[in-house]
Amino acid sequence: MNLYALDFAALEALFAAWGVAPIHAQTVWKWLYRQTPLDFTSLPDTLPRHLQVRLAAETTLSLPDVVASQVSADGMTRKDLLQLADGQRVEVVIMRYRHRHSACISTQVGCACDCRFCATGQMGFVRHLTAAEIVAQVIHAQRTLRAGGQSLTNFVLMGMGEPLLNYEHTLDALRRLCDPRGMGFVERRITLSTVGIVPGILRLAEEPLRISLAVSLHTATDALRDTLMPINRRYPLDELCRALRTYTAITQRRVMLEWVLIDGVNATREQAEALVAHFADIPVHVNLIQLNPTPEYAGQPASPEAVEAFIAVLEHAGIPHTMRQRRGAPIAAACGQLRRRFPEN
Numbered sequence: 001m002n003l004y005a006l007d008f009a010a011l012e013a014l015f016a017a018w019g020v021a022p023i024h025a026q027t028v029w030k031w032l033y034r035q036t037p038l039d040f041t042s043l044p045d046t047l048p049r050h051l052q053v054r055l056a057a058e059t060t061l062s063l064p065d066v067v068a069s070q071v072s073a074d075g076m077t078r079k080d081l082l083q084l085a086d087g088q089r090v091e092v093v094i095m096r097y098r099h100r101h102s103a104c105i106s107t108q109v110g111c112a113c114d115c116r117f118c119a120t121g122q123m124g125f126v127r128h129l130t131a132a133e134i135v136a137q138v139i140h141a142q143r144t145l146r147a148g149g150q151s152l153t154n155f156v157l158m159g160m161g162e163p164l165l166n167y168e169h170t171l172d173a174l175r176r177l178c179d180p181r182g183m184g185f186v187e188r189r190i191t192l193s194t195v196g197i198v199p200g201i202l203r204l205a206e207e208p209l210r211i212s213l214a215v216s217l218h219t220a221t222d223a224l225r226d227t228l229m230p231i232n233r234r235y236p237l238d239e240l241c242r243a244l245r246t247y248t249a250i251t252q253r254r255v256m257l258e259w260v261l262i263d264g265v266n267a268t269r270e271q272a273e274a275l276v277a278h279f280a281d282i283p284v285h286v287n288l289i290q291l292n293p294t295p296e297y298a299g300q301p302a303s304p305e306a307v308e309a310f311i312a313v314l315e316h317a318g319i320p321h322t323m324r325q326r327r328g329a330p331i332a333a334a335c336g337q338l339r340r341r342f343p344e345n
């Protein structure tokens, strides 16, 4: 029995089956998620000796095996390839900054959304991840940082997959990680990124869990978005904007709009103006990021002049914006590059 495969109710059920008092489930849960232990030697002394022995004998603390790792030259970004029980693989990226440490987590193997510029999209959809598989990536990141005396402060669901198309498992995982009896991860330090699945956004607005939301917008005209992000044909811009108005009204939170700058495609004054026209009355923050090249897409990062002109339009309209630091590109761990790119694959 792998303890990291259980949710709290399942742990309680296990202890009930063993005839162990429920209070001990809380102690073990807290130990599992606050200490992210590697073995059973650090089990709290308050647990009865027989329970400690039984846990060590009959349960494990296993996470998916790390089958390959790459570390950037400056040591600040690390990409680990995790192998799941059925042999499928997902990548976790761990990023160290000066004051915070973040991880980029996957929610599916592959992705069905087919965004042209995204390496995961280019590989197609394989399967959803379970809640336990999503949780395991975060525990892995925490263990890795702890080994260096650091600790995870943020994470983003910006790895492989579309979280809102794997809604139940994703939310189950987040509830488990934010559970104050355990890890108690700070909700707003979790960012869920979506291509703009309208029903998912509306459902998320009603969740008691108040995580941060990012929308991969990338283009602000239906004609262009239809071609770059086929999901737009299902949920066109007007519908997406309506959902975001509702979301921001209910949550009272600003939404982050992601914009991958592609030279001559969307890094244009016209697109910036279209963005302003759609979003002037919605509380957003635009996060610009240069395109990272992927094998099956010919687009290139935008020229400095194009970026400057784009930003000038946002400034003029008073739309808050930042330019995201590119991390991990040399080890193919940057946004949109997550796919099987390890040497042994």
Ligand code: SAH
Residues within 6 Å of the ligand: 115, 117, 118, 119, 157, 158, 159, 160, 161, 162, 163, 193, 194, 195, 214, 215, 216, 258, 260, 289, 290, 291, 292, 293, 294, 335, 336, 337
């Ligand atoms: N499916 C979700 C989350 C995964 S992608 C979503 O699309 O939001 C995380 C971010 O990386 C998205 O904003 C995505 O558009 C961006 N991205 C994809 N391919 C990229 C590339 N080649 N260069 C830069 N960013 C990319």
